[in-house]
Amino acid sequence: MLRTRWLITLWLVWVLAGLATTPAQDVGPPVETGDFRPSELVEIIRLDPTIKLDIRYATENNFVGRPVYTEARAFLQRPAAEALAQAHRWLQTHGYGLVVFDGYRPWRVTKLFWDLTPPDKRDYVADPAKGSLHNRGCAVDVSLYDLKTGELVTMPSDYDEMSERAHPDYAGGTEEQRRLRDLLRAAMERFDFKVYRYEWWHFDYKDWRKYRVQDIPFAEIPVVELPSPDPPSPASFRP
Numbered sequence: 483m484l485r486t487r488w489l490i491t492l493w494l495v496w497v498l499a500g501l502a503t504t505p506a507q508d509v510g511p512p513v514e515t516g517d518f519r520p521s522e523l524v525e526i527i528r529l530d531p532t533i534k535l536d537i538r539y540a541t542e543n544n545f546v547g548r549p550v551y552t553e554a555r556a557f558l559q560r561p562a563a564e565a566l567a568q569a570h571r572w573l574q575t576h577g578y579g580l581v582v583f584d585g586y587r588p589w590r591v592t593k594l595f596w597d598l599t600p601p602d603k604r605d606y607v608a609d610p611a612k613g614s615l616h617n618r619g620c621a622v623d624v625s626l627y628d629l630k631t632g633e634l635v636t637m638p639s640d641y642d643e644m645s646e647r648a649h650p651d652y653a654g655g656t657e658e659q660r661r662l663r664d665l666l667r668a669a670m671e672r673f674d675f676k677v678y679r680y681e682w683w684h685f686d687y688k689d690w691r692k693y694r695v696q697d698i699p700f701a702e703i704p705v706v707e708l709p710s711p712d713p714p715s716p717a718s719f720r721p
């Protein structure tokens with residue numbers, strides 16, 4: 483009797499351990515319960531066409547070495563996109579503009595990144611069992627361009643470099659590189675984004691908990707109606 487009970491306990495432990503370690507990423511995006519805001523993904527350049535795009539994941543110039551997006555587009559949940567446009571305008575007063583490498587990212591791409599990344603480098607990619615904040619449309623990868631030249635600036639590391647040079651508190655690189663990295667961070671923090679501790683280019687928007695992980699491809703994102711620009715004020719027609 484004791485032995486039977488012991489065997490049942492052993493079997494239960496084995497089953498529960500199996501359940502706990504079954505990777506959710508094998509079945510799809512995480513199932514989330516609770517209250518979430520409806521998704522309102524907005525294409526960033528619709529809010530401000532002077533924000534530049536350099537969508538590396540739509541090219542071979544990324545850590546995977548091949549395109550993982552079929553379209554070079556960038557989306558964020560509307561409040562995050564509006565905050566990003568504000569950060570861009572603030573930077574313009576300092577001589578710079580934003581370059582976006584990536585915004586909303588379908589969950590299946592996060593899963594692909596995880597599978598392709600060696601375990602010792604997984605601080606630099608999100609666990610698909612939880613999903614990335616990019617999957618919620620509330621994380622953005624950005625750098626700066628110089629308004630005078632239109633060129634991307636040089637930061638202490640390249641985008642997606644998996645080394646300590648990518649850390650936002652990295653003390654190496656040139657003084658000018660660190661100044662630009664810190665200017666980008668100051669602009670983003672001013673408008674409610676928080677830098678990721680391993681990547682100077684990755685910023686999370688404060689409301690990320692309010693949006694679900696999504697797996698919708700860019701081509702299927704519904705177009706969000708945006709108010710047309712304000713008509714000229716009647717005052718300007720007065721003689």
Ligand SMILES: [Zn+2]
Binds near residue numbers: 616622623683685
């Ligand atoms: Zn990122």
